[in-house]
Amino acid sequence: MRNENNSRFIPFSRSNCILLGLIFLFTIVIFALSIATLGVIVHRLDSRIQTATVPSFRTTSVSPLNSLVDQINIHELMKHLKELQAIADASNGTRVITTSGFNGTLEYITSQLEQNTNFNITHQYFTVKNFIMNGTPRFQTEINGNQTNHTYETDFSQILFSPSATFNSFLPIVAIPKYGCTEADWSNLPVRDQVALVSRGNCTYLEKTSLAEKFNVTGVLIYNDGSSCDNMGVITGIRNNLGATVPAFFLSYNLGKQLLDGGNKSYVKMTVSMSDAEGIGNICADTRSGDAEKTIVVGSHSDSVRAGSGINDNGMKRKLFI
Numbered sequence: 001m002r003n004e005n006n007s008r009f010i011p012f013s014r015s016n017c018i019l020l021g022l023i024f025l026f027t028i029v030i031f032a033l034s035i036a037t038l039g040v041i042v043h044r045l046d047s048r049i050q051t052a053t054v055p056s057f058r059t060t061s062v063s064p065l066n067s068l069v070d071q072i073n074i075h076e077l078m079k080h081l082k083e084l085q086a087i088a089d090a091s092n093g094t095r096v097i098t099t100s101g102f103n104g105t106l107e108y109i110t111s112q113l114e115q116n117t118n119f120n121i122t123h124q125y126f127t128v129k130n131f132i133m134n135g136t137p138r139f140q141t142e143i144n145g146n147q148t149n150h151t152y153e154t155d156f157s158q159i160l161f162s163p164s165a166t167f168n169s170f171l172p173i174v175a176i177p178k179y180g181c182t183e184a185d186w187s188n189l190p191v192r193d194q195v196a197l198v199s200r201g202n203c204t205y206l207e208k209t210s211l212a213e214k215f216n217v218t219g220v221l222i223y224n225d226g227s228s229c230d231n232m233g234v235i236t237g238i239r240n241n242l243g244a245t246v247p248a249f250f251l252s253y254n255l256g257k258q259l260l261d262g263g264n265k266s267y268v269k270m271t272v273s274m275s276d277a278e279g280i281g282n283i284c285a286d287t288r289s290g291d292a293e294k295t296i297v298v299g300s301h302s303d304s305v306r307a308g309s310g311i312n313d314n315g316m317k318r319k320l321f322i
Contacts, residue, residue: 081311083108088309095304098132098277105302106281119285126282129243130161130274137272139249142170143262153236156249159205161240164274165219165247170267173197173221175260180208186215195219195268197259200231206241213246219270220248223256237305247272 084105088094091101106123113121139156141148150156174194178185181203186196196217198208205222212220222238224231232253240248247270251259259266283302304310 080112085309085311088304088311093309094306095302095310096306097128097280097303101309102303103281106283109283109302113283113285117285118288120288122284122286124282124284125279128161128277128280130163130240131277132275133158134273134275137249138269139271140170140269141255141259142267143258144265150255153234154252155234155255156251157234157236157238158272159209159222159238159240159248159250161242162209162244162246162248162272162274165270165272167219167269167271170269171195171218172264173259173266173268174217175263179203180211183211183214186211192216193218195221195270197221197223197256197266199223199256200225201227205238209240209244209246209248212248213244217246219268220246221251221256221259221268222248223251223259224253226253226257 084095087104087108088101091099091104095101095105110121110123113119136152137156137158139150139152141150152158172194174189174191174196176185176189176191176196176198179200179202180186180196180198191212192215194217196212196215196219198212198220200222208222209220224233224235226232234252235250238250249270259268
C-alpha cells in the first residue's frame with residue numbers, strides 16, 4: 001500500500017526506538033563532557049592570566065634566602081634609611097665617595113652584617129680615575145677678538161671622569177656636523193690637536209667623547225641643543241667614559257651657539273685640575289653554604305651624589321644577577 005505522495009512508509013520497531021534512545025543519550029553525555037572540559041580550560045587560562053598580570057618573585061630552592069621579598073620589612077627599611085641620613089647629615093649632607101659620609105656608610109653596613117648575619121664578609125678596594133676636582137674649572141673664549149671668562153655651572157660644567165686640562169694659549173674650535181655620532185662626522189675635518197664643538201643629541205655623550213678621543217682632539221665641548229626651554233642651560237653630572245683621556249666640558253646652548261656663529265674666529269681655553277679617588281671600598285657578603293656554581297648576586301651602590309644624601313635612591317634601587 002502506498003500513501004498519497006507515493007513515499008514509502010516504514011513502521012518503527014521496538015529495537016529502533018531503543019537504538020534512537022541510546023544515540024540521544026550518548027549525544028547528551030558527549031555535550032555535557034565538552035561543556036565541563038571547556039570550563040576547566042577557561043578556569044586554568046583565567047588563572048594563568050591573573051598570575052601573569054601580578055608577577056611575583058620567588059628565590060630558587062638552591063638559595064638559603066627563601067622568599068627574599070617577603071623578608072623586607074618597611075619599618076626595618078626606614079630605620080636603616082634614617083641611619084644613612086644621619087650619616088649624611090654629619091658629612092655636609094652627602095655620602096659621595098672620598099667623604100666621611102661614604103666611609104661611615106661602609107662601616108654601618110659592615111656592622112649590621114656582622115651583627116645580624118653569618119655571612120663571610122670581605123672588602124675590596126679600587127681607584128676611580130679623574131674623580132676629585134681640585135678648585136673651580138675655568139673656561140675662556142675669544143670670539144671675533146673679544147675675550148670672555150665664563151661662569152662655572154652657569155655657562156659650562158665639567159663632564160665627570162674627564163682628565164685635567166691646562167691650555168697655555170687659546171686654541172681654535174672645529175664644529176662637528178650631524179651631532180658627531182658617526183666616524184664620518186669626524187673623519188673629513190682637521191680635528192687633530194683642536195677643540196671639537198659638538199651638539200647634544202642623537203647618541204650618548206659617551207659615544208661623542210669616544211669618537212673625539214679616537215680622532216685625537218685636544219678637548220671636546222658638548223653644548224645643549226636648544227630644542228626646548230628645558231634644553232637651553234647647563235647640565236651637571238654628565239659622565240665621561242672611565243679612563244677618558246680628553247678633557248671635556250658641557251656648555252649652555254647660548255654659549256655653544258656663540259662659538260658656532262664665530263666660525264674660524266672662535267678660540268677657547270680650558271683649565272681644570274683633576275685627581276684620582278683611591279681606596280674606594282666595596283663590601284662583599286657571601287653565604288657559608290650553597291653551590292658556588294649557582295650563585296645569586298644581590299647588589300646595590302652604597303654612595304650618593306655630592307649634592308645629596310641619596311636616601312630615596314638607596315631605598316628603591318636594587319640589582320639582581322643570576
